[in-house]
Amino acid sequence: MNLQPNFYETGKRYFRDFTPGDDFYEALIETHRDLTDEQSALVNAKLILLLSNHIGDIHILREAMALARADIAPAT
Protein backbone atom coordinates (compact mmCIF):
# COMPACT_ATOMS: atom_id res chain seq x y z
CA MET A 1 0.00 0.00 0.00
CA ASN A 2 1.01 3.60 -0.50
CA LEU A 3 2.68 4.93 2.64
CA GLN A 4 4.20 8.02 1.03
CA PRO A 5 2.41 11.37 1.39
CA ASN A 6 -0.45 11.18 -1.08
CA PHE A 7 -3.07 13.82 -0.26
CA TYR A 8 -4.05 16.25 -3.01
CA GLU A 9 -6.97 18.15 -4.42
CA THR A 10 -7.30 18.52 -8.19
CA GLY A 11 -6.83 22.06 -9.41
CA LYS A 12 -5.25 23.31 -6.18
CA ARG A 13 -1.74 24.74 -6.17
CA TYR A 14 0.26 24.07 -3.01
CA PHE A 15 3.19 26.25 -1.99
CA ARG A 16 4.01 24.21 1.12
CA ASP A 17 4.35 20.43 1.06
CA PHE A 18 2.47 19.99 4.34
CA THR A 19 -0.66 21.80 3.20
CA PRO A 20 -2.59 19.01 1.44
CA GLY A 21 -2.16 16.71 4.46
CA ASP A 22 -3.23 19.53 6.76
CA ASP A 23 -6.28 20.25 4.57
CA PHE A 24 -7.32 16.59 4.83
CA TYR A 25 -6.64 16.38 8.56
CA GLU A 26 -8.69 19.48 9.32
CA ALA A 27 -11.59 18.14 7.25
CA LEU A 28 -11.43 14.88 9.18
CA ILE A 29 -11.50 16.57 12.57
CA GLU A 30 -14.30 18.88 11.39
CA THR A 31 -16.36 15.83 10.46
CA HIS A 32 -16.65 15.12 14.17
CA ARG A 33 -17.64 18.59 15.26
CA ASP A 34 -20.25 18.61 18.05
CA LEU A 35 -20.59 14.81 18.09
CA THR A 36 -20.65 12.70 21.23
CA ASP A 37 -17.93 10.07 21.63
CA GLU A 38 -20.39 7.31 20.62
CA GLN A 39 -21.48 9.23 17.56
CA SER A 40 -17.86 9.79 16.59
CA ALA A 41 -17.05 6.10 16.92
CA LEU A 42 -19.97 5.28 14.63
CA VAL A 43 -18.88 7.91 12.10
CA ASN A 44 -15.36 6.48 12.11
CA ALA A 45 -16.65 2.98 11.52
CA LYS A 46 -18.80 4.19 8.62
CA LEU A 47 -15.84 6.07 7.19
CA ILE A 48 -13.70 2.94 7.28
CA LEU A 49 -16.38 0.96 5.47
CA LEU A 50 -16.90 3.68 2.84
CA LEU A 51 -13.22 4.15 2.14
CA SER A 52 -12.49 0.44 2.15
CA ASN A 53 -15.09 -0.19 -0.48
CA HIS A 54 -13.64 2.62 -2.56
CA ILE A 55 -10.19 1.06 -2.34
CA GLY A 56 -11.68 -2.34 -3.10
CA ASP A 57 -8.55 -4.48 -3.22
CA ILE A 58 -8.84 -6.74 -0.19
CA HIS A 59 -5.11 -7.50 -0.29
CA ILE A 60 -4.38 -3.81 0.31
CA LEU A 61 -7.07 -3.62 2.96
CA ARG A 62 -5.61 -6.57 4.87
CA GLU A 63 -2.24 -4.87 4.75
CA ALA A 64 -3.75 -1.67 6.12
CA MET A 65 -5.52 -3.55 8.90
CA ALA A 66 -2.28 -5.25 9.90
CA LEU A 67 -0.42 -1.94 10.00
CA ALA A 68 -3.20 -0.37 12.02
CA ARG A 69 -3.12 -3.17 14.57
CA ALA A 70 0.66 -3.30 14.78
CA ASP A 71 2.27 -2.60 18.17
CA ILE A 72 -1.01 -2.88 20.03
CA ALA A 73 -1.06 -5.51 22.76
CA PRO A 74 -4.57 -6.84 23.42
CA ALA A 75 -5.78 -7.07 27.03
CA THR A 76 -5.87 -10.87 27.22
Added chain:
Amino acid sequence: MGSYTYPKFTYKSVADLLTQPPQHMPLVIVGAGPVGLAAAIDARLKGLDVLLFDEDDSVSFGSRAVCYAKRTLEILDRLGVGQPLCEKGVSWNIGRTYVEEEEVYQFNLVPEAGHKRPGMINLQQYYLEEALVNRALELGVDVRWNCKAIGVTSQATQAMVDFDSPEGNFSVSADWVIVADGARSPIRQMLGLDIEGHIFKDRFLIADVVMKVDFPAERRLWFNPPFHPGQSVLLHKQADNVWRIDFQLGWDADPEEERKPEKVLPRLKTMFGNDTEFELEWVSIYTFQCRRMKEFRHQRLLFVGDAAHQVSPFGARGANSGLQDADGLMWKLDLVMRGLASESLLDTYHTERAYAADENILNSTRSTDFITPKSKTSRMFRDAALELARHHPFARKLVNSGRLSVPSFITDSPLNTVDVDSFAGAMVPGAPIDDAPMQCDGVTLWLIDSVGGSFQCLVFVDDLVQIDASTRQSLLALKDASIPIEPVVISKRAGVVQGIRVLVDVQGLFAKRYDAQSGSVWLVRPDQHIAARWRRFELQTVEQALRVAMGSSIVAA
Protein backbone atom coordinates in the same frame (compact mmCIF):
# COMPACT_ATOMS: atom_id res chain seq x y z
CA MET B 1 16.31 39.17 34.99
CA GLY B 2 20.03 38.51 35.20
CA SER B 3 21.02 38.39 31.57
CA TYR B 4 19.42 41.67 30.47
CA THR B 5 19.21 45.23 31.76
CA TYR B 6 16.07 47.05 30.78
CA PRO B 7 16.69 50.50 29.30
CA LYS B 8 14.67 53.45 30.46
CA PHE B 9 14.07 55.80 27.57
CA THR B 10 14.34 59.52 28.22
CA TYR B 11 10.96 61.14 28.62
CA LYS B 12 10.27 63.90 26.09
CA SER B 13 8.00 66.66 27.25
CA VAL B 14 4.58 66.93 25.65
CA ALA B 15 4.22 70.62 26.55
CA ASP B 16 4.07 71.40 22.81
CA LEU B 17 1.01 69.16 22.51
CA LEU B 18 -0.95 70.59 25.44
CA THR B 19 -2.56 73.18 23.22
CA GLN B 20 -6.13 74.18 22.51
CA PRO B 21 -7.06 73.50 19.80
CA PRO B 22 -5.05 70.28 19.62
CA GLN B 23 -2.07 69.95 17.31
CA HIS B 24 -2.69 68.35 13.91
CA MET B 25 -0.14 65.94 12.46
CA PRO B 26 0.04 64.14 9.14
CA LEU B 27 0.86 60.78 10.75
CA VAL B 28 0.56 59.45 14.28
CA ILE B 29 1.43 55.95 15.44
CA VAL B 30 0.11 54.56 18.71
CA GLY B 31 2.22 51.80 20.23
CA ALA B 32 6.01 51.45 20.13
CA GLY B 33 6.18 47.67 20.00
CA PRO B 34 8.00 45.98 17.11
CA VAL B 35 5.29 46.74 14.57
CA GLY B 36 4.71 50.38 15.54
CA LEU B 37 8.44 50.99 15.55
CA ALA B 38 8.91 49.30 12.17
CA ALA B 39 6.16 51.47 10.68
CA ALA B 40 7.72 54.60 12.20
CA ILE B 41 11.20 53.77 10.88
CA ASP B 42 9.80 53.04 7.44
CA ALA B 43 7.93 56.35 7.49
CA ARG B 44 11.14 58.24 8.21
CA LEU B 45 13.04 56.37 5.48
CA LYS B 46 10.35 57.58 3.10
CA GLY B 47 10.77 61.15 4.32
CA LEU B 48 7.51 61.34 6.28
CA ASP B 49 7.25 63.07 9.65
CA VAL B 50 5.89 60.78 12.31
CA LEU B 51 4.81 61.16 15.93
CA LEU B 52 4.94 57.89 17.89
CA PHE B 53 3.34 57.37 21.28
CA ASP B 54 3.86 54.61 23.81
CA GLU B 55 2.25 54.19 27.22
CA ASP B 56 5.55 52.96 28.71
CA ASP B 57 9.18 54.04 28.62
CA SER B 58 11.00 50.79 28.15
CA VAL B 59 11.03 47.73 25.93
CA SER B 60 8.95 44.56 25.98
CA PHE B 61 8.99 43.08 29.45
CA GLY B 62 9.56 39.39 30.00
CA SER B 63 9.62 36.53 27.53
CA ARG B 64 7.45 37.15 24.50
CA ALA B 65 8.30 36.91 20.80
CA VAL B 66 11.33 34.77 20.07
CA CYS B 67 11.48 33.66 16.43
CA TYR B 68 11.94 36.06 13.51
CA ALA B 69 11.52 34.53 10.10
CA LYS B 70 13.61 35.07 6.98
CA ARG B 71 11.06 37.44 5.50
CA THR B 72 11.09 39.50 8.68
CA LEU B 73 14.88 39.60 8.64
CA GLU B 74 14.77 40.89 5.06
CA ILE B 75 12.38 43.63 6.19
CA LEU B 76 14.58 44.43 9.19
CA ASP B 77 17.55 44.68 6.81
CA ARG B 78 15.69 47.26 4.77
CA LEU B 79 14.90 49.19 7.96
CA GLY B 80 18.59 49.19 8.82
CA VAL B 81 18.65 46.91 11.88
CA GLY B 82 19.00 43.44 10.36
CA GLN B 83 22.73 42.85 10.72
CA PRO B 84 23.20 43.55 14.45
CA LEU B 85 20.07 41.53 15.26
CA CYS B 86 21.28 38.57 13.21
CA GLU B 87 24.65 38.76 14.92
CA LYS B 88 23.06 38.81 18.36
CA GLY B 89 20.38 36.24 17.60
CA VAL B 90 20.69 32.49 17.26
CA SER B 91 20.09 31.38 13.72
CA TRP B 92 18.41 28.08 12.89
CA ASN B 93 16.76 26.22 10.05
CA ILE B 94 16.06 22.77 11.44
CA GLY B 95 13.13 21.76 13.62
CA ARG B 96 12.75 18.29 15.15
CA THR B 97 9.60 16.69 16.50
CA TYR B 98 9.76 13.85 19.03
CA VAL B 99 7.22 11.35 20.27
CA GLU B 100 8.49 10.38 23.69
CA GLU B 101 12.19 10.19 22.93
CA GLU B 102 12.02 9.17 19.30
CA GLU B 103 12.35 11.71 16.51
CA VAL B 104 9.45 11.32 14.07
CA TYR B 105 9.63 14.44 11.92
CA GLN B 106 12.13 17.03 10.83
CA PHE B 107 11.80 20.18 8.75
CA ASN B 108 14.37 22.51 7.22
CA LEU B 109 13.18 26.06 6.68
CA VAL B 110 15.79 26.94 4.08
CA PRO B 111 17.11 23.77 2.55
CA GLU B 112 18.93 25.56 -0.28
CA ALA B 113 22.06 27.67 -0.09
CA GLY B 114 22.18 31.03 -1.82
CA HIS B 115 20.01 33.12 0.51
CA LYS B 116 21.25 36.03 2.54
CA ARG B 117 19.27 35.23 5.66
CA PRO B 118 18.52 31.97 7.51
CA GLY B 119 15.03 30.55 7.95
CA MET B 120 14.77 31.92 11.47
CA ILE B 121 16.70 33.69 14.15
CA ASN B 122 15.80 33.47 17.81
CA LEU B 123 16.17 36.62 19.83
CA GLN B 124 14.40 37.96 22.86
CA GLN B 125 11.81 40.58 21.95
CA TYR B 126 13.45 43.16 24.22
CA TYR B 127 16.58 43.06 22.03
CA LEU B 128 14.52 43.53 18.88
CA GLU B 129 12.72 46.50 20.38
CA GLU B 130 15.88 48.07 21.74
CA ALA B 131 17.45 48.00 18.28
CA LEU B 132 14.28 49.38 16.69
CA VAL B 133 13.98 52.21 19.23
CA ASN B 134 17.59 53.22 18.68
CA ARG B 135 17.11 53.19 14.91
CA ALA B 136 13.88 55.16 15.19
CA LEU B 137 15.52 57.84 17.32
CA GLU B 138 18.51 57.95 14.99
CA LEU B 139 16.18 58.61 12.05
CA GLY B 140 14.29 61.35 13.85
CA VAL B 141 11.08 59.60 14.82
CA ASP B 142 9.46 61.89 17.39
CA VAL B 143 8.77 59.42 20.22
CA ARG B 144 6.73 60.41 23.26
CA TRP B 145 6.95 57.98 26.15
CA ASN B 146 4.48 57.49 28.99
CA CYS B 147 1.51 58.66 26.94
CA LYS B 148 -1.50 56.40 27.28
CA ALA B 149 -4.35 56.60 24.79
CA ILE B 150 -7.61 57.17 26.66
CA GLY B 151 -9.96 58.25 23.90
CA VAL B 152 -10.36 58.28 20.14
CA THR B 153 -12.64 60.02 17.63
CA SER B 154 -12.80 58.76 14.10
CA GLN B 155 -13.94 60.87 11.15
CA ALA B 156 -13.83 60.56 7.38
CA THR B 157 -10.85 62.87 6.90
CA GLN B 158 -9.00 62.60 10.20
CA ALA B 159 -8.80 60.90 13.56
CA MET B 160 -8.20 62.34 16.99
CA VAL B 161 -6.58 60.48 19.87
CA ASP B 162 -6.74 61.64 23.49
CA PHE B 163 -3.81 60.89 25.76
CA ASP B 164 -3.03 60.83 29.46
CA SER B 165 0.56 61.83 30.20
CA PRO B 166 2.69 62.82 33.21
CA GLU B 167 2.06 66.44 32.20
CA GLY B 168 -1.69 66.11 31.89
CA ASN B 169 -4.20 65.11 29.27
CA PHE B 170 -4.02 66.26 25.68
CA SER B 171 -5.34 65.36 22.25
CA VAL B 172 -3.70 65.09 18.86
CA SER B 173 -5.47 64.93 15.53
CA ALA B 174 -3.94 63.37 12.45
CA ASP B 175 -4.62 62.72 8.79
CA TRP B 176 -3.68 59.10 9.46
CA VAL B 177 -3.27 57.04 12.62
CA ILE B 178 -1.54 53.68 12.65
CA VAL B 179 -2.88 51.65 15.56
CA ALA B 180 -0.18 49.31 16.85
CA ASP B 181 -1.31 49.04 20.45
CA GLY B 182 -1.23 45.27 20.83
CA ALA B 183 -3.61 42.37 21.38
CA ARG B 184 -5.90 44.18 23.79
CA SER B 185 -5.80 47.32 21.61
CA PRO B 186 -7.39 50.01 23.75
CA ILE B 187 -8.13 52.02 20.59
CA ARG B 188 -9.93 49.10 18.95
CA GLN B 189 -11.95 48.60 22.10
CA MET B 190 -12.78 52.28 22.46
CA LEU B 191 -14.17 52.28 18.92
CA GLY B 192 -16.15 49.12 19.63
CA LEU B 193 -14.74 47.40 16.55
CA ASP B 194 -15.34 43.73 15.92
CA ILE B 195 -12.65 41.16 16.41
CA GLU B 196 -13.74 37.57 15.92
CA GLY B 197 -12.17 34.20 16.44
CA HIS B 198 -11.79 31.71 19.19
CA ILE B 199 -10.00 30.98 22.40
CA PHE B 200 -8.23 27.68 22.99
CA LYS B 201 -8.82 25.88 26.22
CA ASP B 202 -5.27 25.16 27.24
CA ARG B 203 -2.48 26.77 29.22
CA PHE B 204 1.25 26.85 28.70
CA LEU B 205 3.97 27.66 31.16
CA ILE B 206 6.89 29.51 29.66
CA ALA B 207 10.28 29.78 31.24
CA ASP B 208 13.41 31.66 30.21
CA VAL B 209 16.32 29.69 31.63
CA VAL B 210 19.99 30.63 31.49
CA MET B 211 22.11 27.55 31.10
CA LYS B 212 25.17 26.33 29.26
CA VAL B 213 24.23 23.12 27.48
CA ASP B 214 25.48 21.48 24.37
CA PHE B 215 22.22 21.26 22.46
CA PRO B 216 22.37 22.54 18.88
CA ALA B 217 20.36 25.60 17.91
CA GLU B 218 17.33 23.72 16.62
CA ARG B 219 13.69 24.02 17.48
CA ARG B 220 12.55 20.92 19.37
CA LEU B 221 9.03 19.88 20.20
CA TRP B 222 8.15 16.77 22.18
CA PHE B 223 4.84 14.96 22.42
CA ASN B 224 4.55 13.02 25.68
CA PRO B 225 8.22 13.17 26.69
CA PRO B 226 9.36 11.29 29.78
CA PHE B 227 10.10 14.61 31.45
CA HIS B 228 6.51 15.84 30.96
CA PRO B 229 4.21 12.85 30.38
CA GLY B 230 0.96 13.31 28.51
CA GLN B 231 1.77 16.87 27.43
CA SER B 232 3.90 18.78 24.94
CA VAL B 233 7.13 20.69 25.43
CA LEU B 234 8.84 23.17 23.11
CA LEU B 235 12.48 24.25 23.34
CA HIS B 236 14.25 27.19 21.69
CA LYS B 237 17.69 28.70 22.15
CA GLN B 238 17.84 32.49 22.43
CA ALA B 239 20.74 34.92 22.82
CA ASP B 240 22.93 35.00 25.95
CA ASN B 241 22.48 31.26 26.57
CA VAL B 242 18.89 31.95 27.53
CA TRP B 243 16.73 28.96 26.61
CA ARG B 244 13.04 29.35 26.20
CA ILE B 245 10.93 26.38 27.21
CA ASP B 246 7.16 26.07 26.82
CA PHE B 247 5.41 23.39 28.92
CA GLN B 248 1.83 22.47 28.10
CA LEU B 249 -0.17 22.36 31.32
CA GLY B 250 -3.75 21.72 30.25
CA TRP B 251 -6.82 23.83 30.88
CA ASP B 252 -7.33 22.65 34.43
CA ALA B 253 -3.93 23.75 35.64
CA ASP B 254 -3.85 26.45 38.30
CA PRO B 255 -1.75 29.29 36.86
CA GLU B 256 -0.85 30.77 40.24
CA GLU B 257 0.42 27.43 41.54
CA GLU B 258 2.26 26.39 38.41
CA ARG B 259 4.30 29.55 38.04
CA LYS B 260 5.87 29.18 41.49
CA PRO B 261 9.60 28.44 41.25
CA GLU B 262 9.21 25.43 43.52
CA LYS B 263 6.95 23.90 40.88
CA VAL B 264 8.96 25.03 37.86
CA LEU B 265 12.44 24.01 39.02
CA PRO B 266 11.63 20.29 39.38
CA ARG B 267 10.24 20.30 35.82
CA LEU B 268 13.50 21.75 34.56
CA LYS B 269 15.59 19.30 36.56
CA THR B 270 13.64 16.39 35.11
CA MET B 271 14.16 17.76 31.61
CA PHE B 272 17.85 18.68 31.79
CA GLY B 273 19.11 16.42 34.53
CA ASN B 274 20.25 17.17 38.04
CA ASP B 275 23.79 18.04 37.03
CA THR B 276 22.92 20.88 34.69
CA GLU B 277 23.26 24.33 36.20
CA PHE B 278 20.54 26.70 35.28
CA GLU B 279 19.03 29.95 36.42
CA LEU B 280 15.36 30.69 36.03
CA GLU B 281 14.94 34.22 34.68
CA TRP B 282 11.32 34.43 33.80
CA VAL B 283 8.15 32.44 34.30
CA SER B 284 4.68 33.13 33.06
CA ILE B 285 1.55 31.28 32.04
CA TYR B 286 -0.24 32.01 28.81
CA THR B 287 -3.43 31.09 27.05
CA PHE B 288 -3.99 31.84 23.41
CA GLN B 289 -6.54 32.63 20.78
CA CYS B 290 -6.83 33.00 17.06
CA ARG B 291 -8.86 35.97 15.90
CA ARG B 292 -8.89 38.97 13.62
CA MET B 293 -10.71 42.23 13.09
CA LYS B 294 -13.32 42.25 10.39
CA GLU B 295 -11.80 45.36 8.84
CA PHE B 296 -8.22 46.47 9.41
CA ARG B 297 -8.98 49.95 8.10
CA HIS B 298 -11.46 52.17 9.91
CA GLN B 299 -11.64 55.54 8.16
CA ARG B 300 -8.26 57.14 8.91
CA LEU B 301 -7.24 54.50 11.46
CA LEU B 302 -5.10 51.62 10.19
CA PHE B 303 -4.73 48.59 12.46
CA VAL B 304 -1.51 46.58 12.36
CA GLY B 305 0.01 43.64 14.23
CA ASP B 306 -1.70 42.09 17.24
CA ALA B 307 -4.18 44.97 17.39
CA ALA B 308 -5.60 43.66 14.09
CA HIS B 309 -5.08 39.91 14.49
CA GLN B 310 -3.78 37.34 16.96
CA VAL B 311 -2.62 33.80 16.56
CA SER B 312 -1.54 31.03 18.86
CA PRO B 313 2.24 30.98 19.07
CA PHE B 314 2.95 27.62 17.38
CA GLY B 315 4.45 28.67 14.12
CA ALA B 316 5.81 32.04 15.19
CA ARG B 317 3.25 33.89 13.12
CA GLY B 318 2.52 36.80 15.47
CA ALA B 319 5.35 39.31 15.33
CA ASN B 320 6.34 38.02 11.91
CA SER B 321 2.98 38.80 10.37
CA GLY B 322 2.81 42.14 12.19
CA LEU B 323 6.11 43.22 10.66
CA GLN B 324 4.84 42.16 7.25
CA ASP B 325 1.72 44.27 7.92
CA ALA B 326 3.90 47.34 8.39
CA ASP B 327 5.90 46.45 5.29
CA GLY B 328 2.74 46.04 3.23
CA LEU B 329 1.15 49.22 4.58
CA MET B 330 3.83 51.88 4.52
CA TRP B 331 4.51 52.07 0.77
CA LYS B 332 0.79 52.45 0.14
CA LEU B 333 0.32 55.04 2.88
CA ASP B 334 3.32 56.96 1.58
CA LEU B 335 1.83 57.20 -1.93
CA VAL B 336 -1.54 58.30 -0.52
CA MET B 337 0.05 60.91 1.72
CA ARG B 338 2.07 62.27 -1.19
CA GLY B 339 -1.11 62.67 -3.21
CA LEU B 340 -0.07 60.11 -5.83
CA ALA B 341 -2.80 57.62 -4.93
CA SER B 342 -6.31 57.91 -3.61
CA GLU B 343 -7.27 56.49 -0.21
CA SER B 344 -8.87 53.49 -1.84
CA LEU B 345 -5.37 52.04 -2.08
CA LEU B 346 -5.49 51.62 1.69
CA ASP B 347 -8.54 49.39 1.43
CA THR B 348 -6.20 46.99 -0.35
CA TYR B 349 -4.02 47.01 2.75
CA HIS B 350 -6.95 45.40 4.50
CA THR B 351 -7.66 43.01 1.64
CA GLU B 352 -4.10 41.74 1.45
CA ARG B 353 -3.22 41.63 5.12
CA ALA B 354 -6.54 40.13 6.19
CA TYR B 355 -5.87 37.39 3.66
CA ALA B 356 -2.42 36.88 5.20
CA ALA B 357 -3.94 36.92 8.69
CA ASP B 358 -6.44 34.26 7.66
CA GLU B 359 -3.64 32.08 6.37
CA ASN B 360 -1.72 32.55 9.61
CA ILE B 361 -4.82 31.84 11.69
CA LEU B 362 -5.57 28.73 9.64
CA ASN B 363 -2.09 27.31 10.10
CA SER B 364 -1.79 28.28 13.76
CA THR B 365 -5.20 26.82 14.53
CA ARG B 366 -4.33 23.54 12.86
CA SER B 367 -1.09 23.30 14.82
CA THR B 368 -2.89 24.15 18.04
CA ASP B 369 -5.53 21.49 17.41
CA PHE B 370 -2.79 18.92 16.91
CA ILE B 371 -0.73 19.97 19.91
CA THR B 372 -3.77 20.51 22.18
CA PRO B 373 -6.65 18.41 20.78
CA LYS B 374 -10.06 19.66 21.83
CA SER B 375 -11.98 16.37 22.06
CA LYS B 376 -11.41 12.71 22.80
CA THR B 377 -11.82 11.82 19.13
CA SER B 378 -9.43 14.56 18.04
CA ARG B 379 -6.86 13.37 20.55
CA MET B 380 -7.30 9.81 19.33
CA PHE B 381 -6.57 10.83 15.73
CA ARG B 382 -3.62 12.87 16.92
CA ASP B 383 -2.17 9.95 18.86
CA ALA B 384 -2.80 7.62 15.91
CA ALA B 385 -0.89 9.98 13.61
CA LEU B 386 2.00 10.08 16.09
CA GLU B 387 2.01 6.27 16.34
CA LEU B 388 1.99 5.83 12.58
CA ALA B 389 4.68 8.49 12.21
CA ARG B 390 7.18 6.18 13.87
CA HIS B 391 7.12 3.97 10.78
CA HIS B 392 5.36 5.65 7.86
CA PRO B 393 6.35 8.72 5.84
CA PHE B 394 2.80 9.88 5.10
CA ALA B 395 2.03 10.09 8.80
CA ARG B 396 5.19 12.06 9.53
CA LYS B 397 3.95 14.79 7.27
CA LEU B 398 0.66 14.88 9.18
CA VAL B 399 2.46 15.52 12.45
CA ASN B 400 1.71 19.16 13.00
CA SER B 401 3.91 20.52 15.74
CA GLY B 402 3.91 23.97 14.19
CA ARG B 403 3.90 25.23 10.61
CA LEU B 404 6.53 27.91 10.90
CA SER B 405 6.00 31.39 9.58
CA VAL B 406 6.77 31.79 5.91
CA PRO B 407 6.12 34.93 3.86
CA SER B 408 2.56 35.46 2.79
CA PHE B 409 1.89 34.59 -0.84
CA ILE B 410 -0.88 37.06 -1.59
CA THR B 411 -1.99 35.07 -4.61
CA ASP B 412 -5.62 36.22 -4.56
CA SER B 413 -4.86 39.92 -4.32
CA PRO B 414 -6.76 42.19 -6.71
CA LEU B 415 -3.47 44.03 -7.19
CA ASN B 416 -1.92 41.10 -9.04
CA THR B 417 -2.02 40.71 -12.80
CA VAL B 418 -3.06 37.17 -13.60
CA ASP B 419 -0.44 35.19 -15.54
CA VAL B 420 -1.01 35.00 -19.27
CA ASP B 421 2.31 33.30 -19.91
CA SER B 422 3.51 30.01 -18.50
CA PHE B 423 6.13 29.94 -15.75
CA ALA B 424 7.33 27.14 -13.48
CA GLY B 425 8.33 27.67 -9.87
CA ALA B 426 7.02 29.66 -6.95
CA MET B 427 7.55 33.25 -8.12
CA VAL B 428 3.88 33.75 -8.93
CA PRO B 429 2.10 37.11 -8.84
CA GLY B 430 1.57 37.80 -5.13
CA ALA B 431 4.73 36.00 -4.03
CA PRO B 432 7.46 37.93 -2.24
CA ILE B 433 10.65 37.76 -4.26
CA ASP B 434 13.00 34.90 -3.55
CA ASP B 435 16.56 35.90 -2.82
CA ALA B 436 19.56 35.06 -5.02
CA PRO B 437 23.26 35.92 -4.98
CA MET B 438 24.04 38.59 -7.60
CA GLN B 439 26.77 40.94 -8.67
CA CYS B 440 26.55 44.57 -9.64
CA ASP B 441 29.55 46.42 -11.02
CA GLY B 442 31.72 43.59 -9.78
CA VAL B 443 30.37 43.85 -6.23
CA THR B 444 28.71 40.78 -4.74
CA LEU B 445 25.32 41.45 -3.29
CA TRP B 446 21.91 39.92 -2.71
CA LEU B 447 18.87 40.36 -4.87
CA ILE B 448 16.79 40.94 -1.75
CA ASP B 449 18.85 44.04 -0.95
CA SER B 450 18.79 45.30 -4.54
CA VAL B 451 15.09 45.36 -5.28
CA GLY B 452 12.27 47.03 -3.40
CA GLY B 453 11.44 50.42 -1.92
CA SER B 454 9.88 51.49 -5.20
CA PHE B 455 8.34 49.71 -8.15
CA GLN B 456 10.87 47.85 -10.28
CA CYS B 457 10.65 46.14 -13.63
CA LEU B 458 13.12 43.27 -13.84
CA VAL B 459 14.11 42.06 -17.29
CA PHE B 460 16.20 38.93 -17.69
CA VAL B 461 18.38 38.38 -20.73
CA ASP B 462 20.96 35.77 -21.56
CA ASP B 463 23.10 38.44 -23.17
CA LEU B 464 22.95 42.23 -22.85
CA VAL B 465 23.00 42.65 -26.64
CA GLN B 466 19.39 41.51 -26.49
CA ILE B 467 18.53 44.91 -24.99
CA ASP B 468 18.45 46.83 -28.25
CA ALA B 469 18.17 50.62 -28.44
CA SER B 470 14.41 50.58 -28.76
CA THR B 471 13.95 48.27 -25.78
CA ARG B 472 16.31 50.40 -23.79
CA GLN B 473 14.28 53.51 -24.59
CA SER B 474 11.06 51.78 -23.55
CA LEU B 475 12.64 50.59 -20.31
CA LEU B 476 13.84 54.10 -19.53
CA ALA B 477 10.34 55.40 -20.22
CA LEU B 478 9.18 53.41 -17.19
CA LYS B 479 10.89 55.96 -14.97
CA ASP B 480 8.32 58.49 -16.19
CA ALA B 481 5.31 56.27 -15.48
CA SER B 482 2.59 57.79 -13.24
CA ILE B 483 4.30 56.03 -10.36
CA PRO B 484 7.98 55.77 -11.36
CA ILE B 485 9.17 52.25 -12.14
CA GLU B 486 12.88 51.57 -12.06
CA PRO B 487 14.04 49.23 -14.82
CA VAL B 488 16.62 46.63 -13.76
CA VAL B 489 18.32 44.26 -16.18
CA ILE B 490 19.43 40.85 -14.96
CA SER B 491 21.85 38.93 -17.09
CA LYS B 492 24.10 35.91 -17.06
CA ARG B 493 27.14 38.07 -17.82
CA ALA B 494 28.36 41.45 -16.66
CA GLY B 495 28.10 44.47 -18.90
CA VAL B 496 26.64 47.93 -19.29
CA VAL B 497 23.27 49.14 -20.41
CA GLN B 498 23.37 52.91 -20.50
CA GLY B 499 21.26 54.43 -17.73
CA ILE B 500 19.98 51.11 -16.41
CA ARG B 501 21.23 49.08 -13.44
CA VAL B 502 22.53 45.63 -14.42
CA LEU B 503 22.61 42.72 -11.98
CA VAL B 504 24.55 39.59 -12.85
CA ASP B 505 23.02 36.23 -11.94
CA VAL B 506 26.40 34.83 -10.92
CA GLN B 507 25.28 31.39 -9.77
CA GLY B 508 22.31 31.05 -12.09
CA LEU B 509 20.03 30.89 -9.05
CA PHE B 510 17.84 33.77 -10.18
CA ALA B 511 17.20 31.98 -13.47
CA LYS B 512 16.44 28.75 -11.61
CA ARG B 513 14.20 30.23 -8.94
CA TYR B 514 12.30 32.50 -11.28
CA ASP B 515 12.15 30.13 -14.29
CA ALA B 516 13.77 32.98 -16.19
CA GLN B 517 14.11 32.76 -19.93
CA SER B 518 15.72 35.42 -22.05
CA GLY B 519 13.23 38.28 -22.35
CA SER B 520 11.21 37.46 -19.22
CA VAL B 521 9.90 40.38 -17.22
CA TRP B 522 8.65 40.86 -13.64
CA LEU B 523 6.95 43.91 -12.15
CA VAL B 524 7.91 44.06 -8.47
CA ARG B 525 6.15 46.24 -5.88
CA PRO B 526 7.90 48.39 -3.28
CA ASP B 527 7.23 45.66 -0.69
CA GLN B 528 9.03 43.14 -2.93
CA HIS B 529 5.90 41.23 -3.83
CA ILE B 530 5.58 40.31 -7.49
CA ALA B 531 2.72 42.12 -9.18
CA ALA B 532 3.01 40.63 -12.64
CA ARG B 533 5.29 38.68 -14.96
CA TRP B 534 5.53 38.02 -18.68
CA ARG B 535 7.72 36.31 -21.21
CA ARG B 536 8.16 39.51 -23.21
CA PHE B 537 8.60 43.18 -22.37
CA GLU B 538 5.87 45.46 -23.64
CA LEU B 539 5.74 48.98 -22.21
CA GLN B 540 1.97 49.41 -22.24
CA THR B 541 1.45 46.02 -20.62
CA VAL B 542 3.75 46.97 -17.77
CA GLU B 543 2.00 50.32 -17.34
CA GLN B 544 -1.36 48.57 -17.21
CA ALA B 545 -0.03 46.15 -14.60
CA LEU B 546 1.14 49.15 -12.57
CA ARG B 547 -2.39 50.56 -12.62
CA VAL B 548 -3.70 47.23 -11.38
CA ALA B 549 -0.94 47.00 -8.74
CA MET B 550 -2.06 50.40 -7.48
CA GLY B 551 -5.65 49.23 -7.22
CA SER B 552 -6.71 51.79 -9.83
CA SER B 553 -6.02 54.46 -7.24
CA ILE B 554 -3.42 56.48 -9.13
CA VAL B 555 -4.21 60.19 -8.97
CA ALA B 556 -3.72 61.89 -12.32
CA ALA B 557 -0.91 64.45 -12.19
